Amino acid sequence: MKILVINGSPKGKASNSLKLTKAFLEGMRDNEIKEISVSGLNLLPCKGCFYCWGKTPGKCIINDDMSKVIEDELWADIIIWSFPLYYYNVPGLLKTLIDRQLPMSLPFMTDREDGIGSGSHPSRYDMSGKRHILISTCGFYSADKNYDSVKSMFDYICGKDNYETIFCGQGELFSIQELRGRTDEYLDIVRKAGSEYISGGITNSTRTKLKELLYSKEVYEQMADASWGIDKEDGGRVDETLSFTRQMAALYNKDSYDGRDRVLEICYTDLGKTYQILLGKDGSKVFTDGSLSATTRIDTPWDVWTSIGRGEIRGDVALAKGMYKVTGDFSLMINWDKYFGRAGGHQKIIMKAAKSQH
Ligand SMILES: Cc1cc2nc3c(=O)[nH]c(=O)nc-3n(C[C@H](O)[C@H](O)[C@H](O)COP(=O)(O)O)c2cc1C
Missing domain, CATH: 3.40.50.360 (Flavodoxin domain)
Structure with missing residues (x-):
């Protein structure tokens, strides 16, 4: 033809x-x-x-x-x-x-x-x-x-x-x-x-x-809105790390809620930026003021986290090499794709990393 x-x-x-x-x-x-x-x-x-x-x-x-x-x-x-x-x-x-x-x-x-x-x-x-x-x-x-x-x-x-x-x-x-x-x-x-x-x-x-x-x-529109790096309320520029974290949070699948609110705290160690993602029954929300108490915390250099996301570094290997650290409730990591749905990047990789650590 x-x-x-x-x-x-x-x-x-x-x-x-x-x-x-x-x-x-x-x-x-x-x-x-x-x-x-x-x-x-x-x-x-x-x-x-x-x-x-x-x-x-x-x-x-x-x-x-x-x-x-x-x-x-x-x-x-x-x-x-x-x-x-x-x-x-x-x-x-x-x-x-x-x-x-x-x-x-x-x-x-x-x-x-x-x-x-x-x-x-x-x-x-x-x-x-x-x-x-x-x-x-x-x-x-x-x-x-x-x-x-x-x-x-x-x-x-x-x-x-x-x-x-x-x-x-x-x-x-x-x-x-x-x-x-x-x-x-x-x-x-x-x-x-x-x-x-x-x-x-x-x-x-x-x-x-x-x-x-x-x-x-719902997930797509939240992710798309966050991707512009522009604040929806005041139209101002949003820091790249916050925009990225909001997009990650948008992938949260609220049907996975099991009656317990979770707070994923993520610290980009080299940039000194820390965000908290509340994972509740109505969806996810990113907090920038540190007002919540974390149930799971990830400490990671920005490049490591974004490279894992792009599939350039294997998450399990990075964790084993101490390139990033997870503390607190590990069930979130083990069940990552239940909470964050089908996607590449962090989803499968973090889950694999968590399993290999336990
Ligand atoms: C000028 C312009 C007009 C668009 N109009 C629509 C539209 O009417 N409806 C829609 O769903 N998307 C609209 N889009 C989004 C594009 O269809 C979408 O980004 C598409 O995936 C781009 O495909 P491409 O990468 O093959 O060019 C518009 C984008 C641009 C730049």
């Missing part, structure tokens, strides 16, 4: 959506793949002159990269549209590319066979055998109801539901090394979807898994 990936993210290779697309392609295996990154193209907006329909049929008067894009689209058997959601639709750059496809249509008016809209233009080329896949991430907690405008547009372009979709909320998490444990799980499902797609179609069980949230709405 000849596959064309149109990467519509202004971030080019750093695109979250492209990570899903790459996983999907890995699942499809052994295909001939061409990738276009819209951010790297010399692409000007359509002038609306209709020369491509009248005076120069099939040919745009603008001399830029679009003629090559059209060539690639005609070459492909499958076109993967990989893009972030921007204002409930595709980013402007990708919309420019879509507008510039005008030379691919004939000017005449026809009715649509799928009954949607109030008219259509026949294709200049035989596009009937081409398959389209939309792969996209967005920033809200869920993709649900967020893509109505995208689907409506592609219904007109490709025919009603005549394309495959993978839409995923919480997209920025795919760039966070500390959360790779969870995002890699999702990418595995996307990989499976790719393999199923090429051998007949994505199964319902895979579709259901693709719709699962990476994290609950």
Whole structure:
């Protein structure tokens, strides 16, 4: 199969959506793949002159990269549209590319066979055998109801539901090394979807898994709000260590509450910063004034803790080497993933470290 990936993210290779697309392609295996990154193209907006329909049929008067894009689209058997959601639709750059496809249509008016809209233009080329896949991430907690405008547009372009979709909320998490444990799980499902797609179609069980949230709405939104390093109340800058600790606290799973409040005190020894995370029945809260009494305390250099989080140092090895220290109630450490849910970084590593110490 000849596959064309149109990467519509202004971030080019750093695109979250492209990570899903790459996983999907890995699942499809052994295909001939061409990738276009819209951010790297010399692409000007359509002038609306209709020369491509009248005076120069099939040919745009603008001399830029679009003629090559059209060539690639005609070459492909499958076109993967990989893009972030921007204002409930595709980013402007990708919309420019879509507008510039005008030379691919004939000017005449026809009715649509799928009954949607109030008219259509026949294709200049035989596009009937081409398959389209939309792969996209967005920033809200869920993709649900967020893509109505995208689907409506592609219904007109490709025919009603005549394309495959993978839409995923919480997209920025795919760039966070500390959360790779969870995002890699999702990418595995996307990989499976790719393999199923090429051998007949994505199964319902895979579709259901693709719709699962990476994290609950509450956890994600708390984590996302903390990630900006800006205080929600007064808009001021928040210290990096506090922002990080708040994001860590956001992962707390309040369903794990067993009737006992816990206080995790974490001291970044080299920076002299200490925070307390209250883990209660209604969620977690970070305290900066030291007013609580700690049930578990972690003393760690900042770099050690963040490196463990990113999976660069093994937590059990670091603990055995005395690179950080844990005192107080160890049950919190042993049951870390019960309290802090599915993620990479500290979760599994600390639990492993705690087990190896006992
Ligand atoms: C200008 C702009 C508009 C956005 N609009 C939306 C939106 O309407 N809905 C949403 O859920 N996320 C929105 N986002 C968030 C992106 O969709 C999200 O960060 C996505 O994961 C980025 O994907 P990428 O890394 O592939 O570019 C917007 C981001 C930007 C920069």
